[in-house]
Amino acid sequence: MHFVLTEEQAMIGETARAFFAENATSERTRAAMAADGIDAALWSAFCHELGLSGIGIPESAGGAGLGLVELAIIAEAAGAQVAALPMLGSLALSAQAIAAGGSAEQQAAHLPGLLSGETIAAYVHDAGLTADGDTLTGEAGFVAHGASAQLLVVTSSTGAWIVPADAPGVTVTALTTMDQTRPYARVTLAGAAGEPLADAAAGIAAAHRAGFVTVAAEALGGAQACLDRTASYAKERVQFGRAIGSFQAYKHRLADMMIEIEQARSAVYWAACAADEGSDEAALAVHAAKSFAADTYFMCAGNMIQLHGGIGFTWEHDSHLFFKRARAIQSMLGSGNWHREQVATMILGEAA
Numbered sequence: 001m002h003f004v005l006t007e008e009q010a011m012i013g014e015t016a017r018a019f020f021a022e023n024a025t026s027e028r029t030r031a032a033m034a035a036d037g038i039d040a041a042l043w044s045a046f047c048h049e050l051g052l053s054g055i056g057i058p059e060s061a062g063g064a065g066l067g068l069v070e071l072a073i074i075a076e077a078a079g080a081q082v083a084a085l086p087m088l089g090s091l092a093l094s095a096q097a098i099a100a101g102g103s104a105e106q107q108a109a110h111l112p113g114l115l116s117g118e119t120i121a122a123y124v125h126d127a128g129l130t131a132d133g134d135t136l137t138g139e140a141g142f143v144a145h146g147a148s149a150q151l152l153v154v155t156s157s158t159g160a161w162i163v164p165a166d167a168p169g170v171t172v173t174a175l176t177t178m179d180q181t182r183p184y185a186r187v188t189l190a191g192a193a194g195e196p197l198a199d200a201a202a203g204i205a206a207a208h209r210a211g212f213v214t215v216a217a218e219a220l221g222g223a224q225a226c227l228d229r230t231a232s233y234a235k236e237r238v239q240f241g242r243a244i245g246s247f248q249a250y251k252h253r254l255a256d257m258m259i260e261i262e263q264a265r266s267a268v269y270w271a272a273c274a275a276d277e278g279s280d281e282a283a284l285a286v287h288a289a290k291s292f293a294a295d296t297y298f299m300c301a302g303n304m305i306q307l308h309g310g311i312g313f314t315w316e317h318d319s320h321l322f323f324k325r326a327r328a329i330q331s332m333l334g335s336g337n338w339h340r341e342q343v344a345t346m347i348l349g350e351a352a
Contacts, residue, residue: 003269005073012052012070016077019050024081026318029181032084036148037183038120039084046085047117053091054115056210061099061107062115067276068210072217072268079221082321084181086120089144092214093207094121094153101160101203106195110151110162122149122165123207124187129156134196136161136169136189142332146185147174153207154187154194160203161194168192179328181321209275209286211333216268216289219297219329223264226300226322227257230307253307257300264289264296284346291339294330301326 005013023042032039047053056071057063064070071092078087095114098106113119122143129138136154146152152163152170165172169192177184197203231254271289274282301323305312312319330336 003273005069009070009073012055013073013077015050016052016074017080019046020077020081020083024078024083024085026321029082029084029321033180037084037145037180038086038148042083043085043117046087047115053117056092057095057099057111057115062111063099068213068272069269069276071210072213072272075214075217076221076224076268079218079325080225082181082222082225082318082325086122086145086148088182088211088214088218089123089146089149090114090119090121093123093211094151096210097123097153097155097160097197097203097207098162100206101197101199101201102162103198106162106198114151119151120145120149121151121153122146122185122187123211124152124154124163126154126156126189129154129158129189131156131158131161131194134161134194136163136192136194139186139188141186142175142177142184143172143187144182144184144332146172146187147183152187153203154189155200155204155207160197160200162197163189163192163194177328179324181325182328208333209282212286212290212339213268213272213275215329215333216264216271216286216293219293219326220261220264220268222322222325222329223257223261223293223297223300226297226304226319227254227261229318230254230257230304233308250307253303257303260296260299264293267292284343287339287342287346290333291336291343294326295336297322297326298330 023045028039052074054063055066055074056068059065078085095111098110114121122145124140124143126138126140129136149165152165154161154163169190171188173186175184175186234250267289271285274285305319305323308319311317
């Protein structure tokens with residue numbers, strides 16, 4: 001596959017990178033970490049001033065009518081700054097599920113608020129959820145921005161429902177987790193009433209497809225930022241009268257990071273492009289992208305800390321923000337082992 005961004009896609013990327021570099025600063029991210037994990041001003045500017053919250057949502061549902069390639073471009077730019085936004089759960093998962101599987105009435109009721117940023121949604125997946133009609137009972141841990149959400153999109157192996165976060169029978173418990181830039185919560189449903197999506201299968205498929213691509217692209221952006229920041233440091237830090245980047249062992253580590261990042265970039269945009277084109281490879285590609293990009297980010301973030309030396313281990317340095325986000329991405333939306341098992345099953349069938 002020969003893949004090149006269009007002029008419009010390149011422009012979207014330049015705009016997004018400039019926006020996040022200027023606004024998603026370390027100081028603002030750390031301030032959000034001390035609060036509820038969301039930079040409210042950044043979220044408002046992203047939805048209103050930048051106007052990119054509708055990317056990946058069809059025009060018929062009130063979105064911009066663009067695809068997962070454009071969504072990946074935005075996620076990559078956000079990931080490069082470890083932006084404290086509810087973009088993954090609210091837009092890439094929940095809004096995608098409603099846009100693909102919701103009725104016209106459900107789309108009209110919920111998508112305008114999600115795309116404007118006035119409503120934050122959390123995506124709750126519980127494989128063991130039990131449903132007595134539309135009365136739901138179950139529990140899911142590690143729900144991204146669950147404590148800040150006003151709306152829940154609840155899915156299981158049996159269906160998908162929309163549930164107000166303050167509905168009777170819903171309990172949301174904020175969790176203390178490693179990645180404070182994207183806080184998690186435990187959501188417990190004890191006889192909560194849910195509104196079923198009109199087409200649950202379509203909603204779940206769209207959410208998982210967009211979610212895997214988004215988190216993979218975010219990991220790609222974070223990995224690239226780790227390399228860029230470490231390379232810059234290597235040119236400035238001097239030991240034994242030489243910049244440390246001139247030492248062979250140091251250069252080899254940077255080269256290893258670059259090789260893994262370029263492979264991850266190919267995997268991410270292959271997945272996004274395959275999904276947009278409805279390719280038979282799309283299902284395999286999104287699993288491959290998530291597992292490979294997540295592992296690449298974790299490797300690069302670990303190298304970033306080590307190659308910065310003593311300063312890389314300090315709270316004041318941003319390397320720990322990247323490392324914690326990378327470790328969280330490895331675990332969320334399926335571990336790397338689970339995704340690789342899906343790929344093996346698709347290729348090998350029963351032999352896997």
